Amino acid sequence: MTAGVPPLPATLIGTSTKSYLGAEAARAWGPTVLGRLQASGVDPGSTYICPAFALIPLLRDGFGAGGGLVGAQDVSVHPPGPFTGEVSAPLLAELGVRMVMAGHPERRRLFGESDDTVLAKVRATAREGMAPVVVVGEAVEGESAVAAVSAQIDAVIGDTDCPGGLVVAYEPAWAIGRDRPAPAEHVVDVVAALRSLLAPRGDSVRVLYGGSAQPGTFTAIAEAAQGDAQAVPDGVFLGRAGVDPDSFADVATEVWNIRRE
Template sequence: MTRQIIVGNWKMNGLSRDSQELVKAITSGLPANSADVVVCPPFTQLGLLTEALKPTPVKLGAQDCHQEVSGAHTGDISAPMLADLGVSYVILGHSERRQEHGELDETVREKAMAAAKAGLTPIVCIGETEDQRETGEHFDALGWQIKGSLPDGFNGILAYEPIWAIGTGLAATTDQIAETMKFLREELVRQFGEAGKVIKILYGGSVNAGNAATILPIPEVAGALVGGASLKADAFLSIVSAASAA
């Protein structure tokens, strides 16, 4: 059985001391035969944590990258820059980026291509709104996001995060997750053929220590993209333990 992967998205949280203490607590508390673990701190902490994580099995991820290698893009960071720092993964197309920065599927697709070219594993996020879920349009929305956001030959990770569950404390029900995961796998195979059978799919959206053991064993769930709970070592380690046992 392939090991699950737990990705901690710290979002815009953590100063240097906070980040070092959190990483120390996480790395020292990992269970035996742990699931794969990735932490994605803010850009300002990447260089600092590269050294801290070197002797540990925990991998370093970033929360975004620009689609260009270099150029006049004030405030942006390219995929090669991240790779140069020792970053292994990068989250792309998170709903907060799509909503707050106007990112389109096409932009996410270009970023995923840039990340892969730089040797990073892209974690591409998709998800439906509450209105799309209530009107039964959620599968159409997800299908279009897969088609628009994932480049040909995609060999990264897909993260399903229902937008209405992010940061709200409202995780999707197990039936909703199972039904959606089944659809996503079928859609990946439809669009990518045999390669679509092995693309890992993570669930995200208010995953916490209390519901991880219920969510992670659901068929096709290969792990979780964790937000708020990744900022508390005990909660994050509980999720890692649940993934290790799934």
């Protein structure tokens, strides 16, 4: 899959539907979002969804066929073989998956994933030409976010070659699942630091903000950046706010319009 993989779009709006979305809701999600994006003039190729494994073919044949990108929420560290219940990176690539999540705080907290596990998933993803979506962020509000994300990037990405591109989503663990995102002034500082840390990788990296992102979040971040383009993320990564197709389309339109200003 590595050969001929197109670069990631400059603007990127995505969602992980976690395990909220069922099959019927997933069938409706794609057409609803695509219709809304078309009406708003948003390029669907700048949007993606990471559904549960079982929904990937369904979203690929619906949302993906209309130009949207389809990702995965997880991947096995093992190659194809005698690993019951695992979903390998080559299989995901064969299914047309464009990006794969790694390092989400829920995976760390609920399933005990370590930095070494996340690094193995990042490398497995990158080998197949898919883009790792690496989630980084400090665990506790008030601790140094820059120090935390710097250490995480070293530990879970390191010198991994990512020919299919790399997405780094800043999601402070303390902001996930709350009713509001991290303060915009805080986000712009961390985004600017991430761009500096990732600069050696050139233009193949996209930096997003997640962590209870919702309608209005990107607008607040852009305003807090006060014209500093380096402090504005390339888009947002939604959780609960992206499960509803209308909410996702609203955020995608918001981000798209601001990024085009």
